[in-house]
Amino acid sequence: MAYLCDNIKIMPTIFHFWGALSGLIQLAANKEEYIEKTTHLSKIQFLEYGFDMLYCTIEKGE
Numbered sequence: 001m002a003y004l005c006d007n008i009k010i011m012p013t014i015f016h017f018w019g020a021l022s023g024l025i026q027l028a029a030n031k032e033e034y035i036e037k038t039t040h041l042s043k044i045q046f047l048e049y050g051f052d053m054l055y056c057t058i059e060k061g062e
Helices: 010-030 032-039 043-058
Strands: none
Touching: 010 032, 010 043, 032 043
């Protein structure tokens, strides 16, 4: 399988994922009631879903 990003720059990539993770955590903390009302997911479920989505973006296929 060919990957589009064969020349990934490590430090900018780390900061992008760090930002995504912090954003998810802040969003879940600040908008917990709204997220539960609109997505029907608890705060923990919302975070787990977001973490899984981020993981899937970096997981290599076989």
